[in-house]
Amino acid sequence: MSPFYDGSSRRTVLAFALTLVACVSLIVLLKLPGLIISMVIAIAAWLMVSAQPQSREHAALRTSIELSAEDLRDIMAQFQDFETSTDIDAIADRTLHRPALLDLETTDPDIEAFHFQYASAHRFLRRLPTRMSNPVLNTHQLEQLLAVTDQRAAELQESWLAARRAAFRLGPGYRNE
Structure with missing residues (x-):
């Protein structure tokens, strides 16, 4: 069920x-x-x-869910920009200051947690349009979906910031330690 x-x-x-x-x-x-x-x-x-007297409320909830999903996409775009940008500052950031952030095999718990949250958010966003296209979702179901989306966005943001701090703390010589 x-x-x-x-x-x-x-x-x-x-x-x-x-x-x-x-x-x-x-x-x-x-x-x-x-x-x-x-x-x-x-x-x-x-x-x-x-x-359907709740149609306005449903529309508002659906809009809120989309806004929370957009927050997730924004955080994911920040990481993708960090990962692939050709901007000089981004290249310096990922090579001189935070190379551990791109290492999927790092043992730092904050960086591992971010990569896990990132993959989880990617899967969630891939499934979200299917859930949202269900026309018979009631108010309670939409509120639950909004709560889950908000929680995921907050957790990913927190994880992204913690991973950036951890990668900066480790610095460029993190593999030699």
């Missing part, structure tokens, strides 16, 4: 089933007046389900 599941689709099916049973019972018992009452009930039920 998914951590984002809360059974709202089952409740909707149950509500429709009970409405259908009530409408059929009214038609059988009251004939023409039952048919008219059933039509009113069916229209009211359809309007209640399709109205």
